[in-house]
Amino acid sequence: MAPVLSHTKLDLEKIRKDFPILSQKVNGKPLVYFDNGATSQKPQSVIDVIVKYYSEENSNIHRGVHTLSQKATEHYERAREIVKKHINASSAQEIIFTRGTTESVNLVAHSFADWINAGDEILVSLTEHHSNILPWQLLCEQRKAVLRTIPVNADGEVQTAEIDKYLSAKTKLIAITHVSNTTGIIVDVKKVIAAAHAKNIPVLLDGAQAIPHMAVDVSDLDCDFYCFSGHKVFGPTGIGVLYAKKHWIDKFAPYQAGGGTIKTVSFEKTEYAEGPLKFEAGTPNIEGAIGMAAALEYINVIGLDNISAYEHELLEYATHKLKKVEGVRIYGDVQNKAAVISFNVKEIHPFDIGTILDKQGIAVRTGHHCTQPLMQHFCIPGTIRVSFAFYNTKEEIDVFITALEKAVKMLS
C-alpha cells in the first residue's frame, strides 16, 4: 500500500505505521532505531510482496514454460526494470543482481584481474568501507599491482580537488564511495569521474549509503559501475545491484559459471548469455529482487527529494543538539552530508555509551564501522554512529539526547 502524503511534508504517522518493527518495545522502551547505516527496516509492502511470492508465485525462473515459472520470470525481470528506472540506467541490461554491495565490488575486481599488470595502480580513498578496499587489495596482491589512496582532510573529506595528483598512466581504475558510511560525507564524485575519464580511467562508485538517502542518476554521474545493497534501501538482505555500462558487461567474462549463464553448452565449446544473465549463475535470489523492487517503489511514492529534505532537517536538528552535550566531538561535521553522525564523548568508550543507550531502547552503532583506515586517520578506535532514515523523528532525537546525557553522567 502506498502511503498517503501531503505535498510538502512526509506523513510521518502514516509512514511509521508502514514499518511494523517500529512499534516494538525493546528493553521495555519504545524502539528508537538509529542504525539505518547498518541495515534499514522494511515496510509492510516489501514484507507482503515476499509473502505473496512464496504463497502464490514461487517457481524457478527463465527456464520454465509453465505459468508459474513465467510469472516468476516476469516479476524478476520487472524488478530489473524498476532498478534501471530508479537509477536512470540506459537499459535494464546494465543491471546485474548480486548478493549486495560487497559482491558487486568483488565481481568488478575479479573481472579486471586479467587486465592488471605488475606496477599498475588502483585508486581508492581513505574513507572507504572495507568492502571497497579488500577486493582491490587482494587483486593488487595477486597481480603485483599497487593500491593507492586519495587522502582525506582533518574532517574526513576526500581531497577530490587534488585528484589529478593521484592519476597516472598506471592508474587502471578508481573505486570510491558516493557517501561515507561512517561520517555521512557526500563525496564530490562528479569531479573524480570527470578527472578520471579525461584520462580514460574507469570509475566504480560504492553507493550503499547514497541510495537510501538521495536520488541517484548513473547516466548523469557517468560512472562506469555503481554498487548498492537491497537491505540498506528498505529491501531484503542477500540481494544487491551492480550497474555496469554496457560495454563493460560485454567485455567481462562470467564471474561464476553455471546454470542460467549460458546460451549453449557442449564439451567442445560453451557460449555464454549476453547481458546481466552472464553474471547470475545458478538460481538467484528471486524474492530478494522482487522485494528490493517493492522497496524502491515505496520510496519513490514518498519521493527521494522529500526524503533528502526531511532527513537534512533531522541531521541539522540532531547535530545542533549533540553539540550542546558537554564533551561531544563530531567526526565529519561539514556541510555536504547525508543523515549520518559519528561522534565520541570525552574519553568514554563508544561501546559503553551504546550499551547504556540500548537499555533505553535506542539502537546506535559503535565501533569502527568497517572503516579502520579512517579510524586510524582520526586516531581513535571507533565512534558512536547514529544514522537516520525518513521514518525517524525529532521526538526520537530528543529521547536519544536525554538518554545520552544520562549515560555520559553515569560514565564520567
Ligand SMILES: *Cc1c(COP(=O)(O)O)cnc(C)c1O
Ligand atoms: C554496508 C556497506 C557496504 C557493504 O554492503 P553489504 O550489504 O554488507 O555488502 C559497502 N560500502 C558501504 C559504504 C556500506 O555502507
